Amino acid sequence: MFRNNYDNDSVTFSPQGRIFQVEYAAEAVKQGSVVVGIASKTHAVLVAIKRNAEELSSYQKKLFPIDEHVGIAIAGLTSDARVLSNFMKQQCLGHRLTYGRNMPVRTLVDMIGSKAQINTQHYGKRPYGVGLLVAGVDDHGPHLFEFQPSGMTEEMVAFAIGARSQMARTYLEKNLDAFADCGREELIRHGLKALKESLVQDRELTIDNTSVAIVGVEKQEDGTTKPQPFKVYDGQDVSAWIESVADNAEAAPATAEGEGMDVDS
Amino acid sequence: MTSIGTGYDLANSIFSPDGRNFQVEYAVKAVENGSTSIGIRCKDGVVLAAEKVITSKLLKQGANKRIATVDRHLGIVYSGMIPDGRHFVDRARDEARGWRDNYKTPISTKDLAGRMGGYMQAYTLYQSVRPFGITAIIGGYDSELETPVDGEVGSGPSVGAGGKVEGKKHGGPFLYMVEPSGLYWGYYGAATGKGRQAAKAELEKLDLSGDGESTGLTLEEAVKEAARIIYVAHDDNKDREFELEMTWISGADGPTKGRHLEVPETLRKEAEKYAERMTAKDVEDEEETKEGGDKMEE
Numbered sequence: 001m002f003r004n005n006y007d008n009d010s011v012t013f014s015p016q017g018r019i020f021q022v023e024y025a026a027e028a029v030k031q032g033s034v035v036v037g038i039a040s041k042t043h044a045v046l047v048a049i050k051r052n053a054e055e056l057s058s059y060q061k062k063l064f065p066i067d068e069h070v071g072i073a074i075a076g077l078t079s080d081a082r083v084l085s086n087f088m089k090q091q092c093l094g095h096r097l098t099y100g101r102n103m104p105v106r107t108l109v110d111m112i113g114s115k116a117q118i119n120t121q122h123y124g125k126r127p128y129g130v131g132l133l134v135a136g137v138d139d140h141g142p143h144l145f146e147f148q149p150s151g152m153t154e155e156m157v158a159f160a161i162g163a164r165s166q167m168a169r170t171y172l173e174k175n176l177d178a179f180a181d182c183g184r185e186e187l188i189r190h191g192l193k194a195l196k197e198s199l200v201q202d203r204e205l206t207i208d209n210t211s212v213a214i215v216g217v218e219k220q221e222d223g224t225t226k227p228q229p230f231k232v233y234d235g236q237d238v239s240a241w242i243e244s245v246a247d248n249a250e251a252a253p254a255t256a257e258g259e260g261m262d263v264d265s
Numbered sequence: 266m267t268s269i270g271t272g273y274d275l276a277n278s279i280f281s282p283d284g285r286n287f288q289v290e291y292a293v294k295a296v297e298n299g300s301t302s303i304g305i306r307c308k309d310g311v312v313l314a315a316e317k318v319i320t321s322k323l324l325k326q327g328a329n330k331r332i333a334t335v336d337r338h339l340g341i342v343y344s345g346m347i348p349d350g351r352h353f354v355d356r357a358r359d360e361a362r363g364w365r366d367n368y369k370t371p372i373s374t375k376d377l378a379g380r381m382g383g384y385m386q387a388y389t390l391y392q393s394v395r396p397f398g399i400t401a402i403i404g405g406y407d408s409e410l411e412t413p414v415d416g417e418v419g420s421g422p423s424v425g426a427g428g429k430v431e432g433k434k435h436g437g438p439f440l441y442m443v444e445p446s447g448l449y450w451g452y453y454g455a456a457t458g459k460g461r462q463a464a465k466a467e468l469e470k471l472d473l474s475g476d477g478e479s480t481g482l483t484l485e486e487a488v489k490e491a492a493r494i495i496y497v498a499h500d501d502n503k504d505r506e507f508e509l510e511m512t513w514i515s516g517a518d519g520p521t522k523g524r525h526l527e528v529p530e531t532l533r534k535e536a537e538k539y540a541e542r543m544t545a546k547d548v549e550d551e552e553e554t555k556e557g558g559d560k561m562e563e
Contacts, residue, residue: 006275011393012276012288013288013295114355121397152347156324
């Protein structure tokens with residue numbers, strides 16, 4: 001039988017120049033439930049589907065605050081995410097102590113990128129089995145980054161990772177041009193709609209399985225901007241948003257509804 | 266997957282009976298699949314250019330940079346595994362900073378290339394690591410000016426070891442390319458990644474050595490040619506869109522004042538227009554010759 005000899009560790013190249021262990025780690029991301037992130041000129045939002053092990057158990061958290069101005073959404077091995085999350089928290093705190101201000105989001109993301117890369121080049125280590133969406137604000141406004149187990153980090157306008165996330169990405173691509181000028185409420189609704197695309201048949205968004213997080217800069221009346229810290233919403237706090245994107249929110253046919261809502265908002 | 270390495274390719278730093286290190290060769294394969302990067306050295310500076318294939322519409326345009334600044338006068342562009350490239354650049358920055366700390370003067374391009382070549386080579390020596398999946402192009406402009414060393418006392422010896430040689434020039438633009446094996450050479454024009462063959466063919470046509478009577482390309486011309494070459498090299502996989510990223514380094518009296526900087530947007534746009542015009546012309550020419558050929562057959 002065919003056996004792949006080149007996939008036992010992360011220090012062996014295949015004859016095609018691939019590292020299978022890293023590619024397999026990327027598969028672990030696809031096992032996690034879907035998370036979506038979108039950035040506009042003023043806000044960055046993260047929305048997620050939470051999973052529970054059984055009916056009576058609680059739901060696994062998907063969104064984590066890192067610092068006042070940054071948060072992450074995770075897909076894949078939660079325990080690996082916690083390691084990265086702790087690291088990011090420490091770095092942000094250290095940065096604030098030394099420089100007296102928030103860490104730029106790109107700097108933070110590059111740090112976990114470098115950290116993850118080392119795991120792909122040394123024997124006895126394994127790549128992280130988790131993908132992240134990092135949302136935050138800094139002096140340059142809101143940002144959204146994707147982090148992969150390979151250590152690859154890229155800034156995105158909007159993105160989705162996790163199980164069946166391709167459907168969500170298709171939705172995001174279709175509505176890409178609308179995001180830049182969206183306010184926070186619109187952005188969340190776009191996020192939830194993208195999330196719904198990735199839902200398995202006869203499952204739907206509930207207050208138990210949906211998480212929403214927002215970070216941004218809010219325009220003040222005097223023209224100045226004020227940062228709006230990263231905040232996660234769960235349970236009853238997300239019910240209004242879920243209702244606003246429900247299929248029967250307007251008693252219109254499914255096809256016309258999407259368009260109608262876009263115009264309204 | 267027939268026995269390509271017959272067991273000698275399963276771990277790094279293992280020689281095959283005919284003296285090859287397969288893992289290093291496979292690392293080169295990773296580079297050959299990566300997007301194209303080039304560097305051009307001309308008389309008054311260096312240009313670095315990268316083709317960034319757009320893998321998703323959702324990527325933020327222009328936000329993900331591929332050419333890194335290592336020191337004020339040094340830039341690195343790489344092809345292959347991007348996270349490896351990031352690590353490489355981090356190390357290069359450490360080397361440049363370490364050099365400044367030790368010797369109170371900026372590292373020369375040659376010395377950086379040497380340090381980084383050594384670093385790459387070290388990753389071919391042990392089974393506990395894998396080679397880098399990148400080829401990096403290092404560009405720099407070493408100052409020609411008499412730069413006082415930080416904290417210098419006196420003026421140093423005037424003769425003998427460490428003394429100054431009358432009429433000897435130093436500094437200038439330099440370009441090096443480091444491969445996964447750790448091997449590095451100095452270049453007039455360097456290309457790596459998927460489109461390297463086409464890019465090399467184009468680079469060879471340019472007058473870069475400045476031999477004989479010709480004065481060679483100017484820096485601005487080199488920027489335009491760099492853009493064109495990236496466009497030509499991309500030709501093979503036309504269906505995939507790409508972004509062009511370019512940086513340049515001139516001498517202290519040039520447009521970047523000895524710094525490694527991104528090519529200004531106006532010049533980049535101009536270069537892209539030139540590149541589009543030239544590549545479109547090439548296609549037309551080809552089609553004309555084809556038509557001519559058909560007629561001849563008739």
